[in-house]
Amino acid sequence: MERNISTFHSLAKNLNKIHKTSCEGVTVVQSSILHEISLHDNPSMQTVANALGMDITTFSRQIGTLEKIKLIKRIPYSKDRRILLLTLTETGQNLVGEINNHIGATMEASLSSMNDFERETVMRSMHLLSEKLKSIEK
C-alpha cells in the first residue's frame, strides 16, 4: 500500500504537469473550466462551478477573466434572469481543441512503448478508476 501512495502522488503530479504544459496562454484552472463548459450544453455558472467543485466567487472572477480574453460568453437566460449561461466562443472552442490534442499527444507519446494490449488495459483502468472516484461523496 505504501507504494500505492507514491503512485498516487506521482500520478497526480504528472497529470497536472501534462495539463500545465498543454494549455498555453491559460492556467490549468481556466483550462478545466473551458473543458467543463465544453462538456455541457450552455450550462449555467452554478452548474460548472459545482461540477468542478469550485467556490462560486472564485469561479465568477475566472469567468470574468475568460470573457475578457474572449474565450467564453455569458448569456442571460430569459426564463430565469438570475442565471447566466456559459458558452465557448469560436476562439474558445479552438483552444479547447488544441489543448485536447496536446494532452492526447502527450499521453500517446508516453504510452508509445507499450503494446496495444497494455495500452488498452491502462486506458480502461484509468477510465474505470475515474468513474469510481467520481462517486465519492462530499
Place this chain on the structure above:
Amino acid sequence: MERNISTFHSLAKNLNKIHKTSCEGVTVVQSSILHEISLHDNPSMQTVANALGMDITTFSRQIGTLEKIKLIKRIPYSKDRRILLLTLTETGQNLVGEINNHIGATMEASLSSMNDFERETVMRSMHLLSEKLKSIEK
C-alpha cells in the same frame, strides 16, 4: 480519444480532490512537499524543488512556512555550506502518515466495489502509467 481526454480531466480532478480532503491543516502543495521529503534521505532544497518541478523561490517560502509550523527542519550541510538539508520532524512524519492513511483509505473505499482482479489490474495500471509519465522530459 475524445473520451480519454474527459477521463484525463476527471482523474486529475478527483485525485486532487482526494488529496485536498486528506491533508487537514496543510495545503496540497505543502503535503506534496512533505511526501517528497519523506521519499528521500535528508534531501537538499534543490533536490525536492526539482523533484516537484517547483520554482525554488516559491519552494523556499513554503519551506519557511513548514518550518514555522514545525513540520520540517532545515539543517545546514557541513560539507557544503550553501546547502540546507531537509528533514521531517516527528510531527511532520506523523502528519505524512495520517495523510497517507487517509489517501489510502479513500482509494480503497472507492475501489471496494471491484473484485480483487479488477482492483489489482487498476492499481498495476496506475503504477505503470505513472512510471511512463515520469519519463516525459522537460
Place this chain on the structure above:
DNA sequence: GCAAATAGTTGCATACTGCAACTTTAATTC
C-alpha cells in the same frame, strides 16, 4: 586568486482563493 556557477533568500508585482455582504430575480407561504 578570480571568474563563473550553485544554493538559497528577499523584493516586488500579480494572481488565486474564500468568507461575508450585497443586488437582483424567483419561489414559497400565508
Place this chain on the structure above:
DNA sequence: GAATTAAAGTTGCAGTATGCAACTATTTGC
C-alpha cells in the same frame, strides 16, 4: 398578492501563492 425566503451572481476585503529579478554566500574551475 404582498411578504418572506431562497437562489444566482458579483464585489470587498484579507490572506496566500506564484515567479521573475536581484541579492548574499559559498564553492568550483581554470
